[in-house]
Amino acid sequence: MTIYFYKVWEPYGCFSNFSFHGIYIQGAYWPTVEHYYQAQKFVGSTDAVIIPVIHAAATPEEAAALGRCGTRQLRQDWDLVKTQVMREAVLKKFLTHADIREVLLMTGNEMLVENSPNDYFWGCGTNQTGQNHLGKILISVREEIRKLLSLTAIYE
Numbered sequence: 001m002t003i004y005f006y007k008v009w010e011p012y013g014c015f016s017n018f019s020f021h022g023i024y025i026q027g028a029y030w031p032t033v034e035h036y037y038q039a040q041k042f043v044g045s046t047d048a049v050i051i052p053v054i055h056a057a058a059t060p061e062e063a064a065a066l067g068r069c070g071t072r073q074l075r076q077d078w079d080l081v082k083t084q085v086m087r088e089a090v091l092k093k094f095l096t097h098a099d100i101r102e103v104l105l106m107t108g109n110e111m112l113v114e115n116s117p118n119d120y121f122w123g124c125g126t127n128q129t130g131q132n133h134l135g136k137i138l139i140s141v142r143e144e145i146r147k148l149l150s151l152t153a154i155y156e
Contacts, residue, residue: 003107004115006123014100015112015138018060021100023092033089034060038067040075040085047072086122087137094141095148104142112138 005012008019017033030036039054050072057063075081094101112135116123120130 002111002113004113004124006115012103012107012112014103015114015134017086017090017134018064019100020060021093021097023089023096025089025092028055030055030089032060032063033086033093035063036089037082037086038063041067041078041082042072043075045073045075047074083133083137086134087140090134090137091141091144094145101145104138105145107142111135112142 003012005015007013008016013019014021017037020032022029022031023033023036024030025036030039035054035057039051042048042050042054050066054063054066057066094104113132114123114134116130117126119125122130122132122134124130124132124135
């Protein structure tokens with residue numbers, strides 16, 4: 001059975017980057033994965049001054065809007081690194097928060113799909129033809145956490 005997620009208040013909403021499960025990464029605390037991800041778009045760019053504004057955004061929706069502004073200059077390597085940036089942040093989120101780590105692990109081997117009607121890269125899009133990169137990252141993170149837990153059990 002495929003597990004669909006999208007809005008934070010829906011079942012499996014903790015899988016959303018908008019869920020308030022903060023992460024401490026690269027020397028700073030970020031209130032959501034979305035805050036961190038949107039800020040990373042501008043590291044080393046001429047518009048890096050927006051990073052603290054994104055960091056301080058009151059909501060992940062505000063952080064997303066700031067990061068998606070089409071007039072700002074993204075870092076040159078963004079298309080090459082964006083999925084790795086997302087994976088690192090998602091992994092950190094699930095390693096940090098035991099409650100949602102359990103939710104992720106309880107999904108077994110089910111397919112995870114971000115049911116975004118508009119996003120054909122991170123989600124599945126309206127007609128389910130999207131690339132679902134966020135779902136794929138969650139599946140990869142789930143497997144990595146399983147391996148880490150089995151290694152921990154071996155050394156206990």
